[in-house]
Amino acid sequence: MSIQRIHHVAYRCKDAKATVEWYVKHLGMDFVLAIAENQVPSTKAPDPYMHVFLDAGAGNVLAFFELPTQAPMGRDDNTPAWVQHIAFKVESVQKLEEIKARLEASGIEVIGLTDHTIFKSIYFFDPNGHRLELAADVGTPEMYAKLDACKWDMLNEWAQTKQAPKHAAWMHDKEFNHSTAA
Numbered sequence: 001m002s003i004q005r006i007h008h009v010a011y012r013c014k015d016a017k018a019t020v021e022w023y024v025k026h027l028g029m030d031f032v033l034a035i036a037e038n039q040v041p042s043t044k045a046p047d048p049y050m051h052v053f054l055d056a057g058a059g060n061v062l063a064f065f066e067l068p069t070q071a072p073m074g075r076d077d078n079t080p081a082w083v084q085h086i087a088f089k090v091e092s093v094q095k096l097e098e099i100k101a102r103l104e105a106s107g108i109e110v111i112g113l114t115d116h117t118i119f120k121s122i123y124f125f126d127p128n129g130h131r132l133e134l135a136a137d138v139g140t141p142e143m144y145a146k147l148d149a150c151k152w153d154m155l156n157e158w159a160q161t162k163q164a165p166k167h168a169a170w171m172h173d174k175e176f177n178h179s180t181a182a
């Protein structure tokens with residue numbers, strides 16, 4: 001198998017037009033495509049939908065479905081709200097701080113800057129309740145090499161114990177002295 005990249009990632013939205021306008025306004029994404037059908041092409045089920053696509057940069061596409069005949073969208077109540085999220089990379093911590101200020105000025109509640117040692121992040125929700133993260137890389141080649149060297153050991157230990165391995169605890173030791181946001 002030869003996967004080239006993610007073609008698009010699709011989520012549900014409450015209102016396709018409002019969602020597109022929000023992503024264009026707040027994250028500067030371009031609206032690139034809309035597809036609407038009254039029948040689902042893959043299943044042939046009669047289920048009208050609007051499928052919108054946004055340019056998330058570097059060939060990445062974020063898509064949404066509005067499904068007006070389905071029950072209102074919800075979320076997995078057994079999964080904490082901080083787990084399922086979409087993370088986007090920005091070019092610098094300065095840009096992250098600028099975006100945070102702009103979001104807050106628009107009345108959007110933002111968590112962070114959260115220091116993950118190899119990147120810094122902010123977190124907020126879109127109008128559909130999807131958690132978003134913007135992250136700026138700040139790690140050194142040595143940090144990434146250290147993490148690469150222990151990834152399989154960490155995964156194998158986790159599989160055995162279901163307890164957090166300590167191989168990379170250095171990443172968040174100082175973070176938990178200030179904040180516990182993940």
